[in-house]
Amino acid sequence: MSPRGTRDRMIDSAIVLMRERGAAAVSIDAVLTHSGAPRGSVYHHFPGGRDELILAAGRRAADVISGLISQAAEAGDARAAVERIAAFWKKVLVAGGFRAGCPIVALAVDARADLPEAEAVVREAFERWQGLLREAIEAAGVRTEEADELAALVLAAIEGAVVLCRGKRSVEPLDVVTRRLVGLLPEG
16 A cells, blocks of 8 residues: 555544544554554654654544535535534444544543643634634624634534433434524524
8 A cells, every 4th residue: 555545544543543442542553453554654654653643633533524514614504514514423423333432522631631732633623613613604694703602502512412422322412412503503
């Protein structure tokens, strides 16, 4: 496989492991086993070791969610953005047997002490997601301050629903939150 392909596999594996185990429990050995990458790949692609790999995984995970929001936000449809994010999480939750959560939340909770740089990745991800949602809500005619508060509510509710889904081993909390959020948001 090409060097870029190996790097991508390693990042994707780190994301999966962060979702399932939390950031603090992700080791180089676990990533190598999960990705099938040779040990030398770590030093080649991530000279900063585990920390560099975890941060790259956090950034990629943030980009994935940003892409989901952006597609709906560009159309000025906050409701579609919520539904798109919820559909993504339902798929991840079910496919992972309700063991997988948000890797950005894993960074927020787990990586503060051993990886202080994660704080910036977490902050940037949540700010970007909230900003994209705010733009979609504003496009539907809501003033900026209220749109920003609604965007924060959407993020908090969805992230909380993902945690509840894991605990209940059911997508019902996400369905309820999605339905309620869509009812609060203006039509795009």
